[in-house]
Amino acid sequence: LFLGEAIGIGMGGSDLKFVLITGIMIFLFTSVVLCLHACFYNYYKLVGTQKNNPYKIVYNVLKYALYHKSPENRSALTYWENEIPSRVDLGKSKYGGPFSEENVENVKTFWRIVAVILSTFGFYIPYYHLITADVVNTFEGAKTG
Helix, strand or coil: CHHHHHHCCCCCHHHHHHHHHHHHHHHHHHHHHHHHHHHHCCCCCCCCCCCCCHHHHHHHHHHHHHHCCCCCCCCCCCCCCCCCCCCCHHHEHHHCCCECHHHHHHHHHHHHHHHHHHHHHHHHHHHHHHHHHHHHHHHHHHHHC
16 A cells, blocks of 8 residues: 555645656756766776874874884984974984884874864763663653543
8 A cells, every 4th residue: 555655646736746857856956976986986086185084093003103102213313303302203204213104193183173073972860861761761651641
């Protein structure tokens, strides 16, 4: 009975037109999207922007920071500021580390974002508890009523 209603059996003329027009529009939009994707696939492909896996970079920078307390092979030409750089910053090439400054700064930004997400996670636990308790109470009321 539901399938018959979906394909238009037992519908009035205006309902059948609506179903047919909606189906045709969905088919046309999907076809246009697939054709545009096929035509411009190579045009919009990004080549060479990402050289390494970002998770691997984060892992390698943190591993380097864990195992190296002082800079390796520091020469007179490496840049040193008045204050001592952090262990993560020692991975930068200007301090004698194997990573570019951009990679190390990206790792530091990633960990700042993780800290913000984890700090806001605690605020959602009581809210989630209130919402689920309200939903359970609604279902309990529906069973008794």
